[in-house]
Amino acid sequence: MDRAIQRVGFNIPSQPKAKRVVAYARVSSGKDAMLHSLSAQVSYYSNFIQNHPGWLYCGVYADEALTGTKESREQFQRLLAECRAGNIDLIVTKSISRFARNTVVLLQAVRELKAMGVDVYFEEQNIHSMSADGELMLTILASYAQEESLSASENQKWRIKKNFEDGKPWSGQILGYRYEDGVYIVKPEEAEIVREIFADYLSGMGIEAIMKKLNAQGKPSRNDHTWCRSSVRKVLGNYAYTGNLLLQTTFRENHITKKTLPNRGELPMYHAENTHEAIVSMEDYQAVQAEMARRSAKHNKTTHGPVKYPFTSMIVCGTCGKGYRRKVTRTGPVWICSTYNVYGKAACPSKQIPEGTLEKVAAEVLGLNAFDAKALHNKITAIRAEGNNTLVFLFKDGTQTVKRWADRSRAESWTPEMRAAAREFAKKGRAMRLCQRQEQ
Numbered sequence: 001m002d003r004a005i006q007r008v009g010f011n012i013p014s015q016p017k018a019k020r021v022v023a024y025a026r027v028s029s030g031k032d033a034m035l036h037s038l039s040a041q042v043s044y045y046s047n048f049i050q051n052h053p054g055w056l057y058c059g060v061y062a063d064e065a066l067t068g069t070k071e072s073r074e075q076f077q078r079l080l081a082e083c084r085a086g087n088i089d090l091i092v093t094k095s096i097s098r099f100a101r102n103t104v105v106l107l108q109a110v111r112e113l114k115a116m117g118v119d120v121y122f123e124e125q126n127i128h129s130m131s132a133d134g135e136l137m138l139t140i141l142a143s144y145a146q147e148e149s150l151s152a153s154e155n156q157k158w159r160i161k162k163n164f165e166d167g168k169p170w171s172g173q174i175l176g177y178r179y180e181d182g183v184y185i186v187k188p189e190e191a192e193i194v195r196e197i198f199a200d201y202l203s204g205m206g207i208e209a210i211m212k213k214l215n216a217q218g219k220p221s222r223n224d225h226t227w228c229r230s231s232v233r234k235v236l237g238n239y240a241y242t243g244n245l246l247l248q249t250t251f252r253e254n255h256i257t258k259k260t261l262p263n264r265g266e267l268p269m270y271h272a273e274n275t276h277e278a279i280v281s282m283e284d285y286q287a288v289q290a291e292m293a294r295r296s297a298k299h300n301k302t303t304h305g306p307v308k309y310p311f312t313s314m315i316v317c318g319t320c321g322k323g324y325r326r327k328v329t330r331t332g333p334v335w336i337c338s339t340y341n342v343y344g345k346a347a348c349p350s351k352q353i354p355e356g357t358l359e360k361v362a363a364e365v366l367g368l369n370a371f372d373a374k375a376l377h378n379k380i381t382a383i384r385a386e387g388n389n390t391l392v393f394l395f396k397d398g399t400q401t402v403k404r405w406a407d408r409s410r411a412e413s414w415t416p417e418m419r420a421a422a423r424e425f426a427k428k429g430r431a432m433r434l435c436q437r438q439e440q
Contacts, residue, residue, distance in 0.1 A: 018056035021049050021090045024079055025062040026098050045092060058088060080109065083118045095124035174240055175222040176279050184240070184276035191279045193219050197235050198280050201288055206295075207232045208342065215343075229342075236292065242285050243278030246271055310373035311335055311358060311383070318386035320348040332356070337385070350385060354408055358391075361405050365393045 023045030042060045050057045061075040082088050091113070093099050099106060099122070110120055110129045120129040176191040177184040193214070200210050207229050214227045221231045239246050247270040263269060315324035317337040324335045333355040339348040359371035362383075366375050384392040393401045 019054055019089045020058045020087065021052070021055045021092060022058045022079065022082070022088055023049060023060045024076065024091055024093045024099065025060060026073070026076075027064055041094065049092065055090075058082075080112070083113055083116055086116070088118055091118065091120045093120065093122060096122055173222060174238065175235060176241065177276070186277050186279060190222075194235055194241060194279050197232060198241075198284055198288055201236055202284065202291065207236070211342075236288050239285070240276075241279045242282045243276055244271070244273050245275050310371075310376055311355075314376075314380070315353075315383045315385055317348060317350050318384045318390075318392070319350045322348070324353075324385060326355070327352070350387075351389065353385065353391075353405065357405050357408065361391060361403050362393070365401050365403055 023042075025041035025045060027041075042062050045060050046057070049055050061079040063073040063075045079088075079091065083091075096106065099109070099120070113120055114129055121127070122129075173179070174184065176187060176194040178187050179185075197210055197214075200213070201207070205213075211227045211229055211232050214221075214232070219227075221227050225231075235241075309326050311324070312326070313323060315335055316322070317324060317339065320337065320339045322337055322339045325338050325341065327334055327336050327341060329352075331354075334352040335355060335358055336352040337348050337350040340350050340352075362376055362380075363369070363371040366372070366379060368375060379395055380393055381396050382394045384394065386392060389405050389407065391403050391405060393403065395401070
């Protein structure tokens, strides 16, 4: 009897693909209570996503931001980048106001995500952006959130204006003082740092030299950070150290941009005298302002603003991430990492690049016989300076070119002035040796 063999197929049901889910959280300030709230949100959403069947936990993006109206939140931008890369299917967030209070920013983000097939779930309002009526509901509710932001902003402005009229400052955070019950109270150890800064400047030291001295001594700034030029300059220009207050010198453009602008007569200013104990005398303060104006006039001969060079804002240090700036040395102009230039090799062991070398390499990368600044800006977005004399040119089409540059020889690094000085020195040396031989 012949055997009958029959092929049997087993239809194994395909397993549904897990939905890749992340959460977005945000708090409105850097206060301890708010940071605790941020930590609680991160913990809550981590557990919420990981315990939901069919969801694959892909992380929590959390911003500590001053406002929900700004589009430049770092973690929010990272989240959008991951979505554009196709790594996320669903975003869970607490509410519309946590995602964005600006209706335009909200709808732009939601529409972009929707076009990429990414859903946003607003837990408090129970709205999915991918649903049929999702965008209509988001528009209405975001408008309410934006009006709430405007109302809060106007209330805050009223409180600030009332404080100004009463001679009270808006911010109590000043090096040398602690703000208690509406009054600045001197903090002796910090006040001594302020007096030292004023004294050093009047003795002839520059802002950068003072900055380096304070950092070398380990003396912290107001927020326990290392000192920079701007923080030293702010101390020298702070009128409050005289025991008086000049209030409303700046103002916010609006509740959307939150941009701070100098008050040039748009709003009234308030001058309050003898509101607290002075740290520096009025005479020293005025002397510092006069000296700052004198030095500024000496070093800034032009009123046309800072000069822009072909490589300005284009070169980034591959070691510390800071930008390169142009510096004129005795061997000619070079481009140098701003960290190395200010803090030295210990802070960033990058190398300065001679401008001529930079132009030559750029011309080679662009396939030109000579350097052309216009061609550089038309084709290249940035240049990354890596170790081992390596430059990475990033093109606008997404490609990149790596190029090594050679150190200048000693002869190449000499300027005509240096050569003339060397010849003169050698000439004097020969004359001196001739005189010595004649005396012998």
